Amino acid sequence: MEYNFREIEKKWQEYWNAHKVYQVKEDESKPKYYVLDMFPYPSGAGLHVGHPLGYIASDIYSRYKRLCGFNVLHPMGYDAYGLPAEQYAIQTGQHPYITTRKNIERYREQLDKIGFSFDWSREVQTCDPAYYHWTQWAFIQMFNSYYCYDAQQARPIEELIEAFEQVGAKPLHAACSEEYTFTAGEWKEKSVCEKQKILMNYRIAYLGDTLVNWCSTLGTVLANDEVINGLSERGGYPVEQKMMRQWCLRVSAYAQRLLDGLDSIDWTESLKETQRNWIGRSEGAEMRFKMKDSPVEFTVFTTRADTVYGVTFMVLAPESELVDLLTAKEQRSEVEKYVEAAKKKTERERMADKKVTGAFTGSYAVNPVTGEAIPVWVSDYVLAGYGTGAIMAVPGHDSRDYAFAKHFNLPVIPLIEGCDVSQESFDAKEGKLINSPQKGKEKEGSLVLNGLEVYQAIAKTKLYLEEKGLGKVKVNYRLRDATFSRQRYWGEPFPVYYDANGMPQPVPLDKLPLKLPDVDTFLPTETGEPPLGRAEKWAWDSVNGQVVETWRIDNITIFALERNTMPGFAGSSAYYIRYENPRNGKALVDKKANDYWGNVDLYAGGAEHATGHLIYSRFWNKFLYDSGVIKDEEPFRKLINQGMIQGRSNFVYRINNSNTFVSLNLKNGYEVTPLHVDVNMVHNDILDREAFRNWRPEYKTAEFITEDGKYICGWTVEKMSKSMFNVVNPDNIVEKYGADTLRLYEMFLGPLEQSKPWDTNGIDGVHRFLKKLLALFFGHTDSVNVSTDKPAADELKSLHKLIKKVTFDIEHFSFNTSVSAFMICINELTALKCNKREIVEPLLILLSPFAPHIAEELWHGMGNKTTIVEAQWPRCKEEYLKEDVITYAVSFNGKTRFNMELPAGTARQDAEKAALTHQAAAKWLDGKTPKKIIVVPNKIINIVI
């Protein structure tokens, strides 16, 4: 009897595959459960041990739910569009499709080896035209919709046109980039082209001039979540702000719903918090300022309306359109110089540069409350993209304004009683107001704030502003619209052409998918157009409704197609819906399929997608919900984040100027250089010296100074990467120990959510557990040997303890403790020499989600004809868990003195009596009568003397 995991695992993987064991379809007789993993981007490096962590956890949960009688949808696919494949294509000329397909094959091979219960018949790939058909379709739906604030949902754009025709723009509450006030009459007067331009301002997918994150090295724009600390997430290249005409998604219209929806879903608090911060709701007021010497007006946003008496200057963002309007003649050259300098700086430089800079525009605004004239400045500490791109500066109570005021010698007015602003500003929102007109001494109708608490003063000022028509209460969100164009080849083409007026028109729905054309090279064109600009034979014939391979300038029915492609998150925003009905050529999802499967019950993936994918998906889902395509408003009901698996690097210590290596604990006597060594040559920190000598030619003659005949390596925790030689592929582990050991070990490593370094130091213990399990089944024979005898009480107890623990742990995603529970149970049963069928059969069912291959093998070895997948999860019977005797810890004045065993079910009074009359008690009682006795059933008896 030997644990031949290679044979066992191969056998059952082939069996499951051949018998389509994990394929599911809608089944009204069973409750559904949808378990989803974030689908991987198939990179060239293949899967490493960090990837399967979440997959194993969700697979355990899927298998568990299946055994509990649920119809479980557990699909997998690939996020196949992405930058690395394109960059590889630029270098090698190989089409990204080829590399992507190759990588997918490798991923599939690796995944198959681990024994997941995916329904591969539902696989999707985002680069497959049959899939991106529906990405393009959704885009057109967004193009043809606007967001109505009254209905709080997306509505067809035709309804907006109708409203314009009847009442004009002013009374409507619709999400837009710029407010319009035209009347119904004025609307009707407008040309077709003008109307199109106005509608663009309202569409949910719109073409707009926006400030974008431009990364010149990558040659593309990036979304906010793709920029980290002013550098591109991919590659770490500098990013600058640039005004560009781009496709955008009006995500901001959904800000409030995205925020509110968080309360209805079961995600970790930290992830919800991250999204709340990203959405960044802030309540405040918009205040209108008039200029002293010109008719121009502008508004600012503030959360501290109460500080209006402390405004000593105004600041405009350098990119603000107001700069040009408000700059006085004599200051023009200085301001222009400043704005130019600011524009040249990248986002990162601006952040790094904490120096205070700015320029005076030479003009003055009028404080709407006091009537005083206040100077208007330009400075890059004010952002064009947030609020109105202009602020009222209150140096007394805002540290940034304070720094600016001190630098340019502007006055600082304290507004809170007792605060000291001689060294720094007082930013806290607390205290009593001063320095506004005194009650009784104020002019008629002026705003009196003195003596009020800050929150009262804010409320009063808002009210005052609204009454006097000087401003309005306003909620601002940090969440901005998503830029949706990428100047890249390897992405979904926009289903859009530009008509004779240069206006974008959607490709008719029945002509989708609009396929990605071939190009000769994947670089931008010489004229700076995106790579698709090289597709010369790629145009749209609007009369015949098809892609044509010709450019005929004289024929006005042949139009240019959009040359940008969609970003990475386009394909990943609704893939979970497509899994429900993946081969449907008529719709994204059939209504019946979606009614049955609904949203994702459990979503497993990394927390790094908090502000990207997980926001976009929620937005996309809400849009589809508004459009009546799907039935649930939130895509992912419960979300678990697996931690990151870091690399555990190993070092050898070379004695300087020699080829001799000294073991870790002996290195102190020498001058040594630590060198990274491939972790695959190290086991339990002991170096395989032969493998090391063969690793590289220069180590061929290496000498070792060992301890007890072993060379011990040093170690440290780093990111898993090729250059550190610490990448561990799951294949190696599967080859050496088997998939079941890998699965159990990854779970045993620690709590799922926690980031932890990968080390194989404990893997033997898990492997040993499986061997013990086999020993229990086989005894000393070569075939499975189970007895049909009735189990004894202690055997039943051991099993039911396990059922209770494992069921509880799986429900709470505490997989590491359930693996421990299996080990305890097997140790107990081994000690009892128990191989009784009534015990080991349920045990195998419990184990099957964790180690499906060996469980299946033994299940069949016992004579079962069906697969273990069809078994039923065992129920825990509490009556087997009852203790005969209960151990009480008896303590005196809180100190435990002795343990005492009493029969289960002993009455409280009898327990008290027994504790006092116990022979050991006399020592502490010392003849005294106790003041108080506390009996905690099953636990402790505390006697207070």
Add this chain to the structure above:
RNA sequence: GCUCGGAUGGUGGAAUGGUAGACACGAAGGACUUAAAAUCCUUUGGCUAUUGCAGCUGUGCGGGUUCAAGUCCCGCUCCGAGUACCA
């Protein structure tokens, strides 16, 4: 700066307010073996005992609540993650 986590043996980590350190690794000792591997047994937080069966101490630090605190409350220290000229 702000927000959210975390701190328990040599290591990974267990502990609904109720005997802290489950389980596993590693280490030490032993059995089997010509030997090794494999397997099995014993010990393993620290200190004091160990011809004394036990005692003391102990969950980052300082307080508090409680009969009882790793767990709850207050105040620190350190570490990690996210986010940031957001007005």
